[in-house]
Each structure stands twice: as C-alpha cells, then as structure tokens.
C-alpha cells in the first residue's frame with residue numbers, strides 16, 4: 001500500500017510535468033522557476049540541517065566499536081576499529097563513506113527447524129547499495145557536461161570510461177545499467193521479505209521510486225525517445241548563469257526529468273536522504289576513542305552542591321562513635 | 330565544540346562543489362548561446378528534416394552503416410524523394426559538411442561527446458591535404 005501510493009505520487013508528478021510541459025506559458029514555470037526554487041530549498045535546507053547538527057553538544061566520545069582500545073603498550077590496539085587519533089578516524093571514516101564498511105558486516109538472523117537460530121552473512125544489501133551510490137555519483141559527475149562550457153577533461157574521461165564497451169549508438173553507459181538494476185534490487189528487497197516490508201515506510205519507497213523515475217526518464221531520453229541535447233545544454237547553462245531560457249526544442253519529456261530532479265532536491269533536506277551529510281557527523285564513527293587518555297570536560301558544567309564523606313562523618317561523628325562503628329578521624 | 334570549524338569547512342566545500350558550474354561559467358564568461366555549427370552554403374535541406382537530424386543523426390548513420398556493411402544497400406531515399414549514397418565521409422562530409430571542424434566537432438565539443446567514428450573514418454579534407 002505504502003509502495004503503491006509512493007509509486008502513484010511519482011507517476012503523478014511525472015505525468016503532470018509531461019502534460020503541463022506542453023502548455024507554452026507553463027514551460028517557464030517547469031523549466032526555470034521550479035528548478036530555481038528547488039535548488040534554493042536544497043542549498044538552504046542542507047546548510048540549515050548541518051548547522052543545527054553542529055550545535056549539538058558532544059561532551060565525550062562514544063566508543064561503540066568492536067576493536068581493542070588503545071591502552072598499555074603490550075596490548076595490541078585496533079587502530080582502525082577503535083582509533084585513538086585523527087588519522088585512524090579519517091581512515092575509518094573514508095572506508096565507511098567510500099565502501100560502506102559497516103554495511104559489509106550486515107548479518108541476518110533466521111529461525112530454522114529445531115528451533116535453531118542461525119546468523120548468516122547478508123552481503124547483497126551492501127553490494128546493491130554500493131552499486132547504486134557509485135552509479136549515482138558517476139552519473140552526477142557526467143551530467144556536468146550539460147552545465148559547464150568548455151566541458152572539463154575529467155568529465156570527458158569519465159564519459160569515455162563509462163561507455164567503454166561501445167555498445168550501440170548513443171553509447172550505452174555502464175552506470176545506466178547498474179543504477180537501474182541496483183534500484184530494482186533495493187525495491188525488491190523491501191517488498192519481498194515480510195519483515196522488511198513491515199518496517200518500510202512511505203518515505204523509503206518514495207525515495208527509491210523518485211530516483212528510479214529520474215533514472216528511467218533519463219534512460220528513455222537517451223536511448224529511446226532521443227532529445228535535442230544541445231538545446232538542453234542551453235537551458236542548463238541559462239539556469240546556472242542566471243539568464244534562463246527555455247528553447248523551443250526542449251520537449252516536455254525533458255521537463256519530466258527536470259521536475260523529478262526538482263522534487264528530489266526540494267525533498268532532500270527534510271528526508272532520510274540527508275544521511276549524505278549525516279554520515280560525516282556520526283558520533284560512533286567520527287570520534288577517536290580517547291576517553292581515558294584525554295580529559296574531556298563537560299562543557300555545560302556548573303557548580304553543584306556536594307556533601308563529601310569527610311563532612312558527613314564530621315556531622316554524625318558522635319552517633320557513629322556511639323554505635324561503635326569505625327571512623328576515619 | 331572544537332569540531333565546528335571542521336563541520337563548517339566541510340559544508341562550505343560541499344556548497345562550493347554543488348555551485349561549481351555557476352562559478353566556472355561566470356569566470357569563463359559562458360553564455361547560453363549554442364555552438365552555432367556552420368551550415369553548408371550550397372545546400373538547403375539535409376537528408377532528413379532538421380528536427381530529426383538534431384536529435385537522431387547518430388541513429389541515421391547507424392542505419393546507413395548497417396545497410397551498407399550488412400545488407401548491401403547503398404542508396405537512401407530521403408523523405409523528399411532525393412536519393413543519397415549512404416556514406417559518412419563520402420556523402421555527409423564530401424557533399425555538404427565539408428568543414429567537419431566547424432560543423433560536427435563544434436557541436437560534439439559543446440555536448441561533451443567523444444565521437445569514436447574518427448578512429449577509423451577519415452575527414453576527407455584532412456586526407457586531401459596530406460595527399461598533396
């Protein structure tokens with residue numbers, strides 16, 4: 001149900017853009033105004049979220065990790081699992097961000113005949129997530145060819161590598177295959193297993209369907225419908241140089257792509273997709289475990305009235321002595 | 330916290346990367362004027378209507394190639410009844426677009442496509458010059 005309603009929402013957005021994109025006066029709204037509003041919401045929203053996060057107090061380190069803490073010289077410390085210095089943290093963070101290391105340890109518990117509880121590895125989620133995110137990044141960088149003139153070297157090289165197999169014309173991009181396959185797997189994973197389906201929310205499906213819609217509309221433009229790429233680049237450059245135009249040759253199919261993207265951008269800061277920034281701010285990943293090596297002073301400490309043992313003993317001295325209990329003084 | 334400096338630096342780097350095309354195009358003085366390919370002087374009509382050529386000329390070339398090398402079909406009858414010899418260098422680049430650099434290449438550089446056909450097919454203009 002949640003899956004169907006989010007699918008319906010994405011299809012409705014696409015259909016709206018497709019049909020409204022044929023009405024001449026609305027093309028400026030879809031091709032210029034909505035994208036500008038969306039990117040403004042994206043930039044302001046992401047900044048706002050990160051600034052709010054940066055204000056949360058982090059009074060001490062949270063060493064929830066499986067490595068041996070750095071202690072005596074003859075006890076081998078896990079420098080990567082339980083780093084005590086900045087280089088170790090940077091290495092742990094880099095592996096997390098680039099290779100999703102903690103997802104690689106994903107396990108699955110299963111109740112078998114017996115009853116026996118079995119733990120098994122579950123690497124497919126890791127593989128699917130990695131394939132999806134890397135494809136997205138490569139597509140994102142390749143798309144810079146629409147926004148930058150002259151096109152940078154790096155983008156051209158990436159384009160060459162991505163179309164390495166020279167299948168068909170226009171050349172098939174490897175990442176187009178991998179992103180669609182990975183997204184379909186990630187969707188299927190949520191739908192197939194009853195337990196995962198039970199904990200999946202509308203927002204989980206919506207993000208997947210939205211990005212799938214974005215990728216499929218791009219694939220449709222490139223390999224099936226064909227569009228005027230030069231006109232699209234004129235529109236894109238018009239947007240980034242603040243002299244927007246919507247050339248006549250830009251079809252409403254492209255406006256579908258653009259509206260799905262605008263939706264993604266505007267939705268991004270308020271959704272779980274903010275994990276893009278959040279991963280860098282995960283306290284269990286980005287803090288060196290030096291709780292016992294360095295003194296961490298509680299930053300919002302204030303004087304608290306205390307009643308130490310010595311004072312207490314002085315107060316009840318006679319009573320304690322009368323009861324025959326031992327005294328320090 | 331002591332880490333705020335790092336967080337704000339990271340945020341600024343991210344915003345810089347996202348808005349990079351804006352800074353780049355502003356510094357390079359790029360405008361939304363297109364690549365302005367130079368059209369042939371002697372001919373008015375391409376082998377297919379302009380809008381079709383704009384979006385799908387690469388597919389037409391593939392149809393030509395498959396026709397020539399796989400089906401031994403050498404003549405293409407255009408939408409307006411004219412006949413053409415189906416050849417990339419022989420027809421497109423010799424008959425009309427004699428200036429490949431100012432026509433094909435301008436657009437392809439603009440759109441950032443590295444057309445690999447020229448690994449094998451030679452621009453007839455360059456071939457003629459080196460023959461002299």
Ligand code: HEM
Pocket residue numbers: 136139140142143146170173176179214215216217218219220221222223227229232236257261
């Ligand atoms: C980051 C969000 C975006 C994603 C995930 C995305 C995804 C895709 C995909 C998968 C394709 C298929 C071909 C390819 O891989 O190049 C594509 C094509 C395309 N996209 Fe996007 N896109 C995004 C943003 C944009 C933006 C902002 C524009 C605006 C200029 C745009 C314009 C195009 C065009 C013109 C094509 C057709 C390219 C061709 O025919 O060669 N896309 N997109």
